[in-house]
Amino acid sequence: MRKGTSITTLIAGIIAAGCFLFFWLLYPYHNLLKEQMTLFLHSAEHFLSYLTKPAWLSSAAGDLLTQFYIYPAGGALLVTVSLLAEWFLFRRVFRKSGMRSLYSSLSALVPVIIEFLLHCGLHYPLSSTFSTLIALVTLIAFMRLRSNSLYFWLAFPAAAMMYLLAGHGIILFIAGWMIIGILGRRRRWYSMALPALCSLALPLLLRATFLLSPVQAYRYPVREPLTLSVDMTWKKILELDYESQQQNWPRVLVLSRDYALQNRIASYYTNLALSQTGLMGEWLFHFYQPGPAGLFLPATQYSTPLMITFSNEAFFYLGDLNMAQHAAMLGMIFSPYHRSARLVKRLAEIHIAIGDGPAAEKYLGLLDKTLFYRKWARQARALTAGEDMPLRKKIPSIDTVRLADDYLTSLEILLQSNPENKTALDYLLCYHLLNKDIPSFRDAYNTWGYSAGERMPGVYAQALIVSLYQEGADNETLKEYNIPVPVISEFMDYTRAYEQAKGLSAPLQERFGNTFWFYYHFAMLE
Numbered sequence: 001m002r003k004g005t006s007i008t009t010l011i012a013g014i015i016a017a018g019c020f021l022f023f024w025l026l027y028p029y030h031n032l033l034k035e036q037m038t039l040f041l042h043s044a045e046h047f048l049s050y051l052t053k054p055a056w057l058s059s060a061a062g063d064l065l066t067q068f069y070i071y072p073a074g075g076a077l078l079v080t081v082s083l084l085a086e087w088f089l090f091r092r093v094f095r096k097s098g099m100r101s102l103y104s105s106l107s108a109l110v111p112v113i114i115e116f117l118l119h120c121g122l123h124y125p126l127s128s129t130f131s132t133l134i135a136l137v138t139l140i141a142f143m144r145l146r147s148n149s150l151y152f153w154l155a156f157p158a159a160a161m162m163y164l165l166a167g168h169g170i171i172l173f174i175a176g177w178m179i180i181g182i183l184g185r186r187r188r189w190y191s192m193a194l195p196a197l198c199s200l201a202l203p204l205l206l207r208a209t210f211l212l213s214p215v216q217a218y219r220y221p222v223r224e225p226l227t228l229s230v231d232m233t234w235k236k237i238l239e240l241d242y243e244s245q246q247q248n249w250p251r252v253l254v255l256s257r258d259y260a261l262q263n264r265i266a267s268y269y270t271n272l273a274l275s276q277t278g279l280m281g282e283w284l285f286h287f288y289q290p291g292p293a294g295l296f297l298p299a300t301q302y303s304t305p306l307m308i309t310f311s312n313e314a315f316f317y318l319g320d321l322n323m324a325q326h327a328a329m330l331g332m333i334f335s336p337y338h339r340s341a342r343l344v345k346r347l348a349e350i351h352i353a354i355g356d357g358p359a360a361e362k363y364l365g366l367l368d369k370t371l372f373y374r375k376w377a378r379q380a381r382a383l384t385a386g387e388d389m390p391l392r393k394k395i396p397s398i399d400t401v402r403l404a405d406d407y408l409t410s411l412e413i414l415l416q417s418n419p420e421n422k423t424a425l426d427y428l429l430c431y432h433l434l435n436k437d438i439p440s441f442r443d444a445y446n447t448w449g450y451s452a453g454e455r456m457p458g459v460y461a462q463a464l465i466v467s468l469y470q471e472g473a474d475n476e477t478l479k480e481y482n483i484p485v486p487v488i489s490e491f492m493d494y495t496r497a498y499e500q501a502k503g504l505s506a507p508l509q510e511r512f513g514n515t516f517w518f519y520y521h522f523a524m525l526e
Contacts, residue, residue: 062127319394
């Protein structure tokens, strides 16, 4: 027995260490996102708000500890410890049911592995694991009851309390209670059925009180559909998102090059990094471009909650703070918990930039009540009175009613107010290029981008020479636009190669794959 216990302990230790290292080093960004999408306030009012829903104990405890996900090692440690506790409790239940030590240890790994995979999802909360832990502790307590009468008559009150404290843990508790009652207590199944059915009907009966749908009532505190997989594509996208939040733009470009994701959100962050490093006009087609969809993320009825959450980033750096605020508010509304530390920070930044102190203070006051953002809130207050803010110079002085996806109007308003807004100019020109709309590109370039004697970025030169070629422009016009001679020479080479390829892209890919001309002829717009 001692040998078996030692082997079991060793195996559990190795698995726990692997789980910790996985979430710390290989898969930290899911936990970082979960922390950003919650907002736990240290106030009595916030604590009382948990009473409006079931699972108030597991929800409050889970959200309280989710704050520590802000540190990758903290998130990894919390997930690992909670899974280890779950394994220990499942093992205890199996052993009390008469299963041998080694078999109970191995059997307990099955639900823990499932829980591990659930934590690899985008929205699976720590509070859900706590619901399972509370159910297991209650089940073990019931197994210790010596009286069969108490075991039977206390089931419904315990289940009712279980639902209020742990939500979906009621299902695990009742299932375990029935199995142990039939197999261990030798109760007939039909004598167990009535209390079980009454207990399982509780979520349905109370759903109107808690304003939940039938599905939500049974899976609370889980609020989003479950996924059971390790998604490395989302890990890479969230890494791009995290580095963008840190304004580590060169790092974003390095990751984009290494990952080479053909994904709209990845292109969105890549293009944002290109604009912030001044390389958009040079390197646009060195990365995957799904058409103009890679410049903005829509905040519409067809968007996912995460897409809406991310959509404010481009507007914020462009200086269109009305649209950034609109996207951030929608992100807050459609987030799983309807309160997000990340979006509260962004709304505070927006109101600080526009000089609206009272509105900024509303959001800073919320952050004052958090554990890890109160310092940021104190530092941000010093900016409300400051005048030297680069972002403030980009804010348009005019505005108009427009649709959320009317990106051209947004960009034109920004440039009308501030023709020096280089980010808005790059986005406007690239929007036309990615739409393959050469006439609109040339009009925009002539209106906002033309400057005599200034070197033209390579991608813009490639598009402009196509327009000039189509109209049969002479050499004087080429000199007037200051198109680099190598671009003219390369365009002639591409034209000959395109004619020889007879509509095939493969012969042109290696040399011309990162040019506007190749994109113009072969890219399929999404």
